[in-house]
Amino acid sequence: MTDCSTCVVRNRAICAALDKEELDALNLIGRRRTLTAGESIIWEGDESVLVANVIDGVLKLSTGSQDGREQIVGVVYPADFIGRPFGGNTSHSVTAITDAKVCLFSRADFDGFANDHPALEHKLLRRTLTELERTRKWMTLLGRKSAEEKLASFLLDMSERLVDPGCETVTDEPLAEFDLPFSRQHVADILGLTIETVSRQFTKMKRDGVVALPSRRAVAITNRTALEDLAA
Amino acid sequence: MTDCSTCVVRNRAICAALDKEELDALNLIGRRRTLTAGESIIWEGDESVLVANVIDGVLKLSTGSQDGREQIVGVVYPADFIGRPFGGNTSHSVTAITDAKVCLFSRADFDGFANDHPALEHKLLRRTLTELERTRKWMTLLGRKSAEEKLASFLLDMSERLVDPGCETVTDEPLAEFDLPFSRQHVADILGLTIETVSRQFTKMKRDGVVALPSRRAVAITNRTALEDLAA
DNA sequence: CGACATTTTGATACGTATCAAGGTACGTGG
DNA sequence: CCACGTACCTTGATACGTATCAAAATGTCG
Numbered sequence: 001m002t003d004c005s006t007c008v009v010r011n012r013a014i015c016a017a018l019d020k021e022e023l024d025a026l027n028l029i030g031r032r033r034t035l036t037a038g039e040s041i042i043w044e045g046d047e048s049v050l051v052a053n054v055i056d057g058v059l060k061l062s063t064g065s066q067d068g069r070e071q072i073v074g075v076v077y078p079a080d081f082i083g084r085p086f087g088g089n090t091s092h093s094v095t096a097i098t099d100a101k102v103c104l105f106s107r108a109d110f111d112g113f114a115n116d117h118p119a120l121e122h123k124l125l126r127r128t129l130t131e132l133e134r135t136r137k138w139m140t141l142l143g144r145k146s147a148e149e150k151l152a153s154f155l156l157d158m159s160e161r162l163v164d165p166g167c168e169t170v171t172d173e174p175l176a177e178f179d180l181p182f183s184r185q186h187v188a189d190i191l192g193l194t195i196e197t198v199s200r201q202f203t204k205m206k207r208d209g210v211v212a213l214p215s216r217r218a219v220a221i222t223n224r225t226a227l228e229d230l231a232a
Numbered sequence: 233m234t235d236c237s238t239c240v241v242r243n244r245a246i247c248a249a250l251d252k253e254e255l256d257a258l259n260l261i262g263r264r265r266t267l268t269a270g271e272s273i274i275w276e277g278d279e280s281v282l283v284a285n286v287i288d289g290v291l292k293l294s295t296g297s298q299d300g301r302e303q304i305v306g307v308v309y310p311a312d313f314i315g316r317p318f319g320g321n322t323s324h325s326v327t328a329i330t331d332a333k334v335c336l337f338s339r340a341d342f343d344g345f346a347n348d349h350p351a352l353e354h355k356l357l358r359r360t361l362t363e364l365e366r367t368r369k370w371m372t373l374l375g376r377k378s379a380e381e382k383l384a385s386f387l388l389d390m391s392e393r394l395v396d397p398g399c400e401t402v403t404d405e406p407l408a409e410f411d412l413p414f415s416r417q418h419v420a421d422i423l424g425l426t427i428e429t430v431s432r433q434f435t436k437m438k439r440d441g442v443v444a445l446p447s448r449r450a451v452a453i454t455n456r457t458a459l460e461d462l463a464a
Numbered sequence: 465c466g467a468c469a470t471t472t473t474g475a476t477a478c479g480t481a482t483c484a485a486g487g488t489a490c491g492t493g494g
Numbered sequence: 495c496c497a498c499g500t501a502c503c504t505t506g507a508t509a510c511g512t513a514t515c516a517a518a519a520t521g522t523c524g
Contacts, residue, residue, distance in 0.1 A: 063372045065464060071375040073368035084365065086358050091369050118350035125357045126318050132364045133316065135371070136305035137323050140295045142374035143303040143424025147512070184471060192375025194513055199472055216471075216521070232297060379480070416503060426481055431504055448489075448503075 003027070007103070012079035013053045014127060017119035029109040035059075035096040041104075042083065042094040051083030051110045057100025058181040061092045062189065072190045074135065077161065081127055085111050098181050142192045145232065150191040151201045152230035155211065159221060177220040205230075235259070239335070244311035245285045246359060249351035261341040267291075267328040273336075274315065274326040283315030283342045289332025290413040293324045294421065304422045306367065309393065313359055317343055330413050374424045377464065382423040383433045384462035387443065391453060409452040437462075 004015060004023045018026060035041065035057070042048060044063055054076050061074035061082075073092050076082060084090045085107055105113075114121050141153055159174040162181075180187070184202075188195045205211045210227050212220040221227055236247060236255045250258060267273065267289070274282060276295055286308050293306035293314075305324050308314060316322045317339060337345075346353050373385055391406040394413075412419070416434075420427045437443045442459050444452040453459055 061368065063369070065372075065376070067464075069376045071372040073371045084361060086361065088362065088365065091365060115354075118353065121350065121353055121357055122347075125353055125360065128357065128360045128364060129316060129318065130320065132360060132367060133320065133323060135364060135367050136293065137295070139305045139367070139371060139374055140297075140303040142371055144297070144301045195471080196473085196514080197512055200512095203472070232299075427503080428482080428505085429480060432480095435504070 004030075007055065009053065009055055009079040013103075014081055014120055014123040015053065017123040018117065022117060022120075026113060029113060030103050030105050033102055033104050035100045035102065037096055037098050037100075040093050040095040041102065042090055042092075044091060044093045045089065048084045048088070048090040049107050050104055051081070051085050051107050052102040052104045054078050054080045054082060055101040055103055057096060057098045057102075059094055059096050059100055059102075060186070060189075061094055063092045070189045071192060072186065074131070075190070080131075081124060083107065085114060085124075097186065147191075147193055147197050147201050148204070148230055149232045150193065151187075151198065151205070152210075152227050152232075154187065154191055155219060155221065156224075156227060156231055158219070174224075175221075176224070177218070179217045180219060182217075236262075239287065241285065241287055241311040245335075246313060246352055246355040247285065249355040250349065254349060258345060261345060262335050262337050265334055265336050267332040267334065269328055269330050269332075272325050272327040273334065274322055274324075276323060276325045277321065280316045280320070280322040281339050282336055283313070283317050283339050284334040284336045286310050286312045286314060287333040287335055289328060289330045289334075291326055291328050291332055291334075292418070292421075293326055295324045302421045303424060304418065306363070307422070312363075313356060315339065317346060317356075329418065379423075379425055379429050379433050380436070380462055381464045382425065383419075383430065383437070384442075384459050384464075386419065386423055387451060387453065388459060388463055390451070406456075407453075408456070409446075409450070411449045412451060414449075 004010060004027050005020070007013075007015070010016065015023065015026065032055070033041075033052075041052065042050060056078055059076050059082065060072050061076065062070055062072045064070045075097075076094075082094055082102070114124070141150055145153065156174070158180060159176070159178060162175055162178045163172060182190070184195050184198050187193075188198045191198065202211075202213060205227075206213050208226070210221070210223050210230065212222050214220060236242060236259050237252070239245075239247070242248065247255065247258065264287070265273075265284075273284065274280060288310055291308045291314070292304050293308065294302055294304045296302045307329075308326075314326055314334070346356070373382055377385065388406070390412060391408070391410060394407055394410045395404060414422070416427050416430050419425075420430045423430065434443075434445065437459075438445050440458070442453070442455050442462065444454050446452060
């Protein structure tokens, strides 16, 4: 059974706006769901009837064309919100990239609950504004940066976002070493490149001593200043 | 003096959430400002202390790098909201593309007012969610489309967004003919292309009989189906 | 150990940027 | 009203970066 009071994202997700009683009410309309890597919960173009909070794992928001081109338009992490409340269709799919846990609501239920809880809407508004800002920043990368600049920017972004938020680390410094939750193909789809170009840029950075690549998914930033220069 | 009750975007902007009394209160903290084309009200990286509603005209949100590359990350029209309430810095400038009128608020004033008026926040939330959705759709264009596909998609989008919302047109059908509020350079900065490439694609479409170009800024879609095919 | 998926590397082609020049519309002052 | 200057747009020639096609290498899992 769902139990918000022990939820690991309780204090970071939009639910943090609610007190104990309100949380109990939210409990009644939500349910947890486990996803295995590759599984989707929302499909591009569908009438969006679900919204959710991410509890654990990483999910991608993506659009695909008939001819197989795919673009990842967003990546969500624990405590992030998924879906389109208050009407309107979602124009992208939502797919688990790693095994994941989410807290699901039917949109109708969530809409009703949100209407009665302005503090929840306020949290959601702040989160949405931040996400819009982040997305716009990403547009500059897609529209104007070279492959090398794209990968450098991406790695720097990852080193900041993959900081484990669970434990109360004193410093929120970016990581020097981390495991990407993405395959090379995912990285390519995030950066608007092909997998071959991504691979070549990784190799180049390794050759130049900017990063080390201990294993397929692992990245160690060995010269952050140089990486920042490459990101332009 | 500001007078919301006669404002042309009164029923479309987020202010539509307010009744007459509330509107009077909002009146007290807002002021109108006229902008001439090229004038900015928010600068990239600045501590964002202003928010605003667009009353008339078109404005761009853009980011620029040192080396002169620019990417337009959003375009706003009458009734749209500008700025970043509730903290956080804006990472893009806001600049008038045409002469424009806006309704300005200091962020602190607006934040306070919004806190007391959940209905206003709700409107803003819906608007922000829609804008996020639109922005994500644009990412696919920037990351995965060819120059020809980009321009075709752009023209179709324009034919829908430039429909004059003022008069109560029975049908909201897309326009067959319209004047772009943008120069070729603007179009290039929106699509992540150079001005030369944009120009060549315009010429190609004209040659193929998909569009006619009566004057520099005017576009007439002569074969919509073909244009839709080009947009992929 | 062997089969499969993923990643890397290589050779080549294509699309768009870049550099350069010419053309067209537009506003200003003669 | 026309000549001129300026900004904007178009066209052309070439270079460069990334995609594409192909194959080899590496890692992963039964």
